Amino acid sequence: MALVALASAKGSPGVTTASLVLGALWPRQVLLAECDPAGSDVAIRMTAPGGQPLNSDRGLLSLAAAGRKGLGDEVIMAHSQQLDGGLDVMLGVRSPEQIGGIAGLWAPLGLTFNQMHSADVLADCGRIGPASPQLPVVQAARLVVLVCTATGSSVAHLRERLSSLVHHVDARLAVMVVADPKRRDGVKQVWSVLDAMSIQIHHRWHLAYDPVGASFFDGRGHGRLEKTALIRTGSEIAADMASIVGMPSQYEYDMAQAAFPEGEVRR
Numbered sequence: 001m002a003l004v005a006l007a008s009a010k011g012s013p014g015v016t017t018a019s020l021v022l023g024a025l026w027p028r029q030v031l032l033a034e035c036d037p038a039g040s041d042v043a044i045r046m047t048a049p050g051g052q053p054l055n056s057d058r059g060l061l062s063l064a065a066a067g068r069k070g071l072g073d074e075v076i077m078a079h080s081q082q083l084d085g086g087l088d089v090m091l092g093v094r095s096p097e098q099i100g101g102i103a104g105l106w107a108p109l110g111l112t113f114n115q116m117h118s119a120d121v122l123a124d125c126g127r128i129g130p131a132s133p134q135l136p137v138v139q140a141a142r143l144v145v146l147v148c149t150a151t152g153s154s155v156a157h158l159r160e161r162l163s164s165l166v167h168h169v170d171a172r173l174a175v176m177v178v179a180d181p182k183r184r185d186g187v188k189q190v191w192s193v194l195d196a197m198s199i200q201i202h203h204r205w206h207l208a209y210d211p212v213g214a215s216f217f218d219g220r221g222h223g224r225l226e227k228t229a230l231i232r233t234g235s236e237i238a239a240d241m242a243s244i245v246g247m248p249s250q251y252e253y254d255m256a257q258a259a260f261p262e263g264e265v266r267r
């Protein structure tokens with residue numbers, strides 16, 4: 001199955017919220033992996049089934065200790081846990097001080113996430129730059145989604161980060177703008193900035209800026225989550241994204257083409 005990396009250039013445009021929303025709405029089995037070196041937000045905002053606190057000792061750090069002999073679906077899932085609602089999550093480090101404990105883990109982790117048999121993986125990679133320790137996870141992904149808002153400074157940082165990232169990442173690049181559903185003009189402006197760049201952005205999505213919907217992923221929600229603009233837009237994006245990464249990559253297609261006689265390989 002496939003790894004999708006979500007990240008931002010600067011600010012807090014809503015990467016963690018978008019990752020939780022997409023994870024909750026993903027049409028296949030999925031694992032949300034918190035790969036943000038700044039520390040876990042999910043452990044603070046979300047709960048285990050029955051409203052119990054999540055076990056913050058089980059996550060990336062415990063995986064690093066257990067996974068020295070090798071990583072695979074079983075060991076990954078043994079260090080993951082379920083959120084209330086059923087989404088599987090691998091909690092990130094508690095604080096940036098713990099990052100040293102997983103220094104050698106990022107590259108094998110990225111490769112393992114991208115090849116899990118039992119689930120797709122959505123990795124919340126936080127803010128990303130060329131010197132970020134979690135860059136190998138982004139590099140291993142089949143799809144890299146940069147999240148921004150429709151403000152001038154967010155888009156300026158996004159543009160700068162895309163220009164740099166394109167030299168470090170081979171995956172398909174996508175952009176998700178978090179903006180008020182009524183602000184279509186602002187979103188259009190973001191697309192025109194991207195169109196003016198020489199970099200190919202394969203996919204683009206508009207996720208609703210929706211404080212009521214977002215509050216459910218902040219541990220404060222009340223009312224009917226399924227009626228919110230966040231869930232409406234998130235459902236469409238999750239379905240689209242899952243179908244994109246569910247298709248065989250060009251590399252896999254080329255390998256299959258080389259292995260079988262002409263005409264036998266179908267997309």
Ligand SMILES: Nc1ncnc2c1ncn2[C@@H]1O[C@H](COP(=O)(O)OP(=O)(O)OP(=O)(O)O)[C@@H](O)[C@H]1O
Pocket residue numbers: 008011012013014015016017018036041126127178207208209210211212214215217218230
């Ligand atoms: N789609 C949204 N609509 C309304 N509010 C949102 C949305 N997404 C995020 N928020 C709010 O913005 C704040 C930051 O969100 P979040 O933690 O998801 O951002 P982030 O990009 O992961 O930030 P960081 O870089 O600090 O990890 C939170 O209070 C969250 O509730």
Ligand SMILES: [Mg+2]
Pocket residue numbers: 015016017036041124126
């Ligand atoms: Mg975050």
